[in-house]
Amino acid sequence: MRVTVKLLGVLGSRDRGRSGRCFDLTLSDDVTAGDLLRALADRCGAPFRDAVESPDGRLPRHIRMFAGSEMLVEREQALAPASAAGAGGVTVVLLTPMMGG
């Protein structure tokens, strides 16, 4: 399925994916939050690359993932097809301490 991804709060140079950058990814229909993380690591590199290595079952602490306006918590959570392909898409926020949390 086609997932529209928007990145917010991204640090680093243009090449790493600037904040507000929007692009489409083609992923499997039962794609999970963890899968999306891996796909972002492939496409955008660090800081997503570091995030993939985090051990527990939840998304890493400096990443917020929203399907529409619903926040995803567990890596194994599926991106509901409606929210992913529909109006909301998926927004991924990279946080600094000043931004939240």
Added chain:
Amino acid sequence: MRLGMVIDLKRCIGCYGCQVACKAENGTRPGTTWARVVKREWGEYPDVKKLSIPVLCMHCGEPPCVEVCPTGASQKRERDGIVFVEGDVCVGCRACVMACPYGARYYQDDQSDYFGQGENAYEQCVYSAHQKGVVEKCDFCRHRLERGEEPACSANCMCKARIFGDLDDPESDVSRLIREEGGFQLNPELGTDPSVWYLPQER
């Protein structure tokens, strides 16, 4: 009843909160600080001591200001000992200002405002309670006492260094503190018998 105050110099940090609390409560003009702080330093480096002494009207048992007042405007209240000025009676001769050894009285001649641009909205509101050409001073916030509240300076002190109460009641906080913590008055040799007592910084 004899209303009085204890100021604990060990607790007081000399932050001037009382000066501004009084001003905020009573809306006094520039230069009129019914409550203020005196700072002292002594010793020789590195054995140095500093002390902050909040002062206000002492509401003396033997007030020289009342004695010298030609009009009777300066009075001591029978029921609680508060010394105050009846503004309508005061003619502004300033004998009391000279007589007070604690510098607690302020003549209202200079009708200046704080920013020098005319009174702002706040000042227009609060200065109307004050008269030009008379002497003013702390009155232990009589208007607050009527509502069952203590004076603004002691209600606000963030070190809880000011304690207010009845000196005639031996079990009141003020009486107890004076007794147990070595309370003293400022310049007792002048025979004024202040109602404001101090607890020593070192104890």
Added chain:
Amino acid sequence: MCYNQCGIRGHRVDGTLVKIEGNPENPIGRGRLCARGLAGIQLLYDPHRVDRPLRRTNPEKGIGVDPGWEEIGWDEALDEITERLVRVREQDPRGLFFSGTVISLAPLMHALGTFLPAFGSPSAFVSDGHHCGNAEHILARTLHASVTTNPDVAHCDHLLLFGCQAGLGTYYALTTMAQDVADARVRGMKVVVVDPFLGTAAEKADEWVPIKPGSDGALACAMLHLLVNEYRIFDADYLRDHADGPYLLAEDGWYARDLESGKPLVWDIDAGEARPFDAPDLGALALEGHYLVESTTCRTVFQALREQVARWTPEVAAEATGVPAAVIRRMAREFGEAARIGSTTVIDGVELPLRPASALYFKGAHGHDNAWPTSLAIELLNEVVGASNVPGGLLGTNPVCLGHPETGSPRWQPGADGDGLLEAGALLYNDPFGRSPGWPPTPESAELPNLRDLVGWPITTCFTPAALNDRENFSFDHAPQVLLNYGSNLLMSVARPEVCFEAFRDAFVVCVNLYSDETAEALADIVLPDACYLERLDPLPNFTRHHHPVGMGDWGHTIRQPMVEPLYERRHFSEVLLELAHRLGITEPMNLLTNNLFGLTPPHALEGGVRYGWREIADRAYRSWFGDEHGLEWFEEHGVITWPKKVEEVFWKPFIHARAPIYNEWVKRSGEQVAEIALDRGMKGIDTSGFLPLPDWRPCRAGRPREGYDLQAIYYRVPWHTFSMTYENPWLDEISRGEPYSYFICINTATARAKEIEDGDSIEVEGADGGTLRGRARLTEGVHPDVLAVANNGGHWAKGMPFARGKGIFFNQLLPMDLEHTDLVSLSMDCDARVRVRKVEEA
């Protein structure tokens, strides 16, 4: 009126605010205020406030140059700003730079947490962090799972303050701490104040220890050495079980790790071998000593600390600090004994370790380019005696919250990372994950002027202007096109004014401000009239916990609601941000980030790109935290919601097992990574020798001797001023005029007389690194003979602050801002200066 955002109430008569006083229902202040809080009315009604948007007509920008303000309408102002922002966003959103003042914390966080990331700019910096808690914040996190710290004075018998005036004039939660510290002192708590100047705190101290500025770290290292090596006073149980004391360090300075699991190793005495720290059935652990692990000699972290501080004999420290060796010995012994290692107390039925000694520090001690190792040394004083996160000791500011009884919200708590080390929960916001981003730091590059990608972990990154002025040295490929400045008086607050002026002189500058201050005057193209705190709505203005007092008591969350509607055409910055977001078409991401900021989940979460009003957002925030019965209306009526803290929230250590890292592997790693990046890009001046995992000391820049410059100039804080804005307040100015020191340059009496300077003389202070101060001398015995002391943040020159103009002394003109004067670990700066002084004739 200051960072602490205490609880207040206001009285109105016919729509005019006539009195501000404390709110007795609010645990933040408990109904009492300092002089600043009480004086807020004169901020509201100051005729010099910016009341309408202003635009510059003089194209020439310059320090002290008249901008030729003309008043314009809001629409016109916003149209122009929007046009600029649209252009920046199209070209490169990183060109939007943002700075703000922490005094107005809620709108600042709103901008940092929602507008900036929604816009796409990473270029934010908080301008005065190096004058504040940059280094302290790091250790407040690693050792105390919070952003800030405060001692548990309710149970403390011995408070040791280094360059800090907690509860004695300044510092966090002042109005509550002042009450608690006074109570404790009357109860018998002893206070020792280490400070070059006899200020408010030293005045109340049982002992004032004058010290050479910037040498507090040496004193702390010597005290550590005495405690752990000579006196052998340390809390072995704490270090072994609640810190990384027993973790083994290899010779290369990394933890020795299990080959299979990667876990740090400890020495199991019973087993006679090294085992992972989390192995089941561990025997007794060694706290000291050297051990052979796979043919490598390792030593425990505690052993390493002992060896690290061994060279800091009292005699060596006396040389560095000017504090006599006998005094250092006595200080260490008194602190160690006061900690009563091994004692316990019962609070709310729970038995807890009691360590009634706390060492605390702040800007005076760590506002130097040796900030990181200095802060670490002082913090470890608490750690070695176990006085950390327990009754009587140094507490993080509320690291655990289990939430309001009815909603379980807000909620956060620390945990342990993979190495078993303490990891903070949510720091600033109500994070549904209860975790905090940004740790451990990962230096990547040097492409961002705020250095977030290089040394991003300091919460307040303020080196930006200096980095911009040194751009060839870094790898910035963008420059400030627009500077959106929320109330920060950069030119005065950072360093020498030229530093910030040069950095932003070519940018389109928008200042959202109360006054046309020095920064607006010199740099702004447009000034927007800000609604001050008395004129606006801010939900949850105290955020989660770092304004809140520590220790047992009540939680309290409040509302900041307008005491008067904004006067003239002043507007709340948060509402301006919402308007700009709408004009830029970024409402949708801004909504999402707002959900993140306040931890809003459905049904309270903001949806899609719907345009919500500020009141609506505030209402949802309150409902999300405290339930539908406690929405905005409830808070408008009741003001404060409170509920009692639980002992397992306040003294959480026995309930959450996580070890305090005495050894800072992360700093060592970061140091190597930063050095590598610097080498890779040919960067100059990147000195990573201060990235020390254990404490040490070397003098700060201003502390080093310089031919012809025999004195060190410092600034100190007075309890009735904060930042620079308060000098415009006439009630606060009235205090300074009646007070002996704050409008003068304080000089030691003997030092002055040797230079034929008498009290009241006009003097000139010349900085070895540039800058000159002029003022009148106040001779005093209460200052170190080699030190000049000036009260903070005076010396305004802006025409827009006519009341403040010329009052006090502008200290920061003595301060350069560059890598040489900066502690790279914390982005703290040397906030003192090496100077000389002479008498001059009156002008």
